[in-house]
Amino acid sequence: MTPAARIAAAIGVLDQILAGAPAEQALLRWSRASRFAGSGDRAALRDLVFGALRRRDSLAALGGGLSGRGLMVGHAHQAGLPLDAIFTGEGHAPAPLTPQEAAPQAADPLPDDLPDWLRPDWHRALGAQADAVAQAMTDRAPVWLRVNLAQHDPAAVAEALAAEGIATQPAPDLPSALRVVSGDRLVARSACYRDGLVELQDLSPQRACARLPLAPGMRVLDYCAGGGGKALALAARQPDMKVAAHDVTPARMADLPARAGRAGLSIALQTRPRGPYDLVVADVPCSGSGTWRRTPDAKWRLTRARLDDLVAVQGRILEQAAVLVAPGGSLAYMTCSLLEAENGAQIDGFLAANPGFREGDRQTWTPLDGGDGFFIARLVRS
Numbered sequence: 001m002t003p004a005a006r007i008a009a010a011i012g013v014l015d016q017i018l019a020g021a022p023a024e025q026a027l028l029r030w031s032r033a034s035r036f037a038g039s040g041d042r043a044a045l046r047d048l049v050f051g052a053l054r055r056r057d058s059l060a061a062l063g064g065g066l067s068g069r070g071l072m073v074g075h076a077h078q079a080g081l082p083l084d085a086i087f088t089g090e091g092h093a094p095a096p097l098t099p100q101e102a103a104p105q106a107a108d109p110l111p112d113d114l115p116d117w118l119r120p121d122w123h124r125a126l127g128a129q130a131d132a133v134a135q136a137m138t139d140r141a142p143v144w145l146r147v148n149l150a151q152h153d154p155a156a157v158a159e160a161l162a163a164e165g166i167a168t169q170p171a172p173d174l175p176s177a178l179r180v181v182s183g184d185r186l187v188a189r190s191a192c193y194r195d196g197l198v199e200l201q202d203l204s205p206q207r208a209c210a211r212l213p214l215a216p217g218m219r220v221l222d223y224c225a226g227g228g229g230k231a232l233a234l235a236a237r238q239p240d241m242k243v244a245a246h247d248v249t250p251a252r253m254a255d256l257p258a259r260a261g262r263a264g265l266s267i268a269l270q271t272r273p274r275g276p277y278d279l280v281v282a283d284v285p286c287s288g289s290g291t292w293r294r295t296p297d298a299k300w301r302l303t304r305a306r307l308d309d310l311v312a313v314q315g316r317i318l319e320q321a322a323v324l325v326a327p328g329g330s331l332a333y334m335t336c337s338l339l340e341a342e343n344g345a346q347i348d349g350f351l352a353a354n355p356g357f358r359e360g361d362r363q364t365w366t367p368l369d370g371g372d373g374f375f376i377a378r379l380v381r382s
Contacts, residue, residue: 001041004086004093007072009034010048011028011094014068023049023297043185047140051075054138057111064105069094113138117304124339129366133338136367141293143180143187144171145198145369146206146229148263150236154178157197164190168262171370177206179370192279196262204290204372205283206336209233211363212332212378215238218278221270223321228256228267230281230334235265244268244277257269276326284314286335286342290366290373311341318350322357322381330360331379338366338373347377356382 001009009030016026021073027049031042035056052059052071055078060066063074071164072094076083082237087097112134114122121128145161145168147154154175158168166183170176178198180187209230214220218241222231225245245267247253253269287307318333325331329353333350335342343364360378365371 001037001044002092003081004088005091006041006044006048007076007086008092008094009045010052011068011072013045013049014052014071017053017297018066018068020380022301023053023295029204030085037187048072048075050296051140053300054140054293055113056296056300058138061110062104064101073097073101074104093124099268105212113299115300115302115375118302121339121341125338125343126366127133129368132368133373135368137292137296137299139293139367141185141202141291141367141372144201144203144206145178145180145187146201146233146236147176147198147377148196148236149176150239151264152197157192160192162199163192165188166192171203171206174207175204176210177203178346179203194262196259199229199232199259199263201233202291202374204365204369204374205230205336206233206335207365207371208332208363208374208376211236211361211376212279212281212330214238214279215240219276219326220244220279221246221273221275221277221281221324223273223280223282223324224284224317225256226252226283228253228259230283231256231267232260232263232265234279234281235260235267236263239265239282242268244270244273246270246273275324276329277324278326278329279332280321280324280329281332281334282317282321283334283336284317286310286314286337287339288336289338290336290375293367293372307339312345314342314346315349318346319354320353322350322379325381327381329381331357331381333377333379335375336372337375338364343377347379351379358382 013030014025017023057073059074062072062077087094089095126133146156166186167181168178219245220241222245225247228245231243231245287302288298357379360380362377365374
């Protein structure tokens with residue numbers, strides 16, 4: 001596909017997303033209908049669509065309207081592309097520009113690419129960093145790998161990855177976390193990934209797992225396990241523990257036994273966990289506001305009503321997980337959110353209603369710290 005044809009395809013996919021279709025669904029529909037497109041075309045289209053969604057409002061301002069075409073015109077202006085060579089109307093290229101589209105429709109300043117209703121919550125949670133974090137959310141997220149410390153040395157794994165064309169750099173504060181600086185699309189097909197030397201996991205949840213105190217013989221439960229990434233990370237840190245995983249939708253954990261086997265670890269799957277556990281990890285359903293670089297359409301689909309529903313669910317999960325914690329044990333509450341209602345306010349409310357727990361510590365990371373936005377609070381049972 002030519003660059004012009006890719007932009008024309010992005011216009012069609014973006015129009016579907018703006019009409020309400022999830023981004024992944026719209027991209028999959030295009031891919032199935034476009035068998036002629038190669039892997040490079042699909043990757044380029046994904047980059048165009050996700051890039052436009054990260055900067056939706058600012059590109060719409062530059063391009064003259066909130067439509068697939070407006071976003072791609074805004075993208076072309078912002079990227080300094082040769083508009084006359086792209087918008088020709090010839091072959092599979094988009095139609096020629098109107099006189100109004102030919103000149104950037106820039107507002108001063110450009111929008112901050114946040115939903116209007118959310119902006120007060122965003123600034124209340126992030127304070128002086130609010131604008132910088134919003135700007136960081138418009139960039140593509142880095143790819144991070146977690147080295148399986150149970151069996152492998154980070155430096156040796158980095159060398160093995162390099163031999164497969166994947167260049168990495170370790171995080172300064174966490175050597176087992178490797179940032180992929182080139183070759184990111186090779187990771188899923190690499191022998192290092194296939195053989196369990198590394199797992200795909202963002203830096204922030206790696207940091208969260210690394211700060212939890214572990215000891216041999218502990219009973220650990222990953223209560224909202226999903227794919228089980230945190231269960232694997234904790235088991236790799238201290239293999240001499242009994243680690244279990246639970247999710248309200250067990251199908252999400254379907255490939256966890258195979259992943260654990262590749263890593264040389266043992267994770268027990270539980271549909272009805274019974275305590276007590278020395279450590280219960282609850283990475284609860286949330287707005288995902290810390291991961292909007294990866295799922296930018298979610299930023300625009302979130303509503304106040306949906307956020308309120310999530311906060312209620314989080315509160316119920318906290319209460320359910322707390323029952324499973326042994327005396328003297330810990331409950332690690334986690335979200336990939338930056339919003340106070342889901343983080344600090346949730347913990348403050350729980351502690352006020354549960355005097356049998358005290359706060360151990362809490363930490364928030366933002367994209368300015370190198371990974372996704374993420375929150376953890378460790379609560380200790382008396």
